[in-house]
Amino acid sequence: MHDIAERAIHLVMAGTVADLRAVVHPDATNREAVDEPPACRGTGPEAFWATALWLRSAFSELAFAVDESVVEGDLAVTYGRMSGRQTGDFVVWNADGRVERAFAPTGRRFEVRHAHFQRVRNGLVVEHWAVRDDQSMALQLGWIPPSPLYLARCARATRRARRAAAAATAA
Template sequence: MATASEVHRRIVALYPEVIATGRMDDALALIDPDVIDHRGGADGDHHGRRAWREKWEQAISGETGFHDVSVTVEQNVATDELSANVYLSRGTHTATGRRYEVRGMDMIRVRDGRIVEHWAIRDAVAMDHQLGLR
């Protein structure tokens, strides 16, 4: 069975492909059907693989979407079931053509080789500023 760190590394590696191609099946296979995605802020928690799919669909949509996305993990700390990353995310906002580069942190809980819980924090203020949205 894959460790939390291995699952985390795989989902991060697949993310740019999901954004570039819209193909999600390999990545969604790493997501438990009953996953809880703690998005925080006004979004709150989202439940289930369908909500995860919708999050990715929004990330590739024309008005709110992105392309040329890359994620570089700068630090990873893991236990048997938890994995936490500090990462640098880069990409281009599709609607404006502006680029962004921001740091974030996320953590996942893995059971039976699938993500059952996810937490994420990204510097949304810096991202919005770089994209000219604030």
């Protein structure tokens, strides 16, 4: 079962929607989607694919190195290190599905610890949630402490993201 859970994580980093359909149940939910774009908040492989596209729009060279996997019952826990480089705006969404803020790209690399919890039934992921070290990522990427210039860049990135979200909603 841990192979399905690990594969699902790797496919979000570098797979296709067709790949995700092979490991994610049509009714699967991602508890982490509350801070992600509205398209990520649905169910099934398409919602997981939306998460993949959202992450890939902000980070290139995404990878997840597995340090440990544990399975108990229908729950697989995968602990490891996510890494990448921020080459695009990282947009954070609020619970109402609106852009909260955007972090402008810094070009810096990061490597942080993650634990992913995935419930697997009949060989497919049906639920996902995670514990991430977002503060270390923010420090490594230079988001905190922010310089005045970086704050201005983030304000512009947030305006861009809000305009793009409004245009997508209007279309």
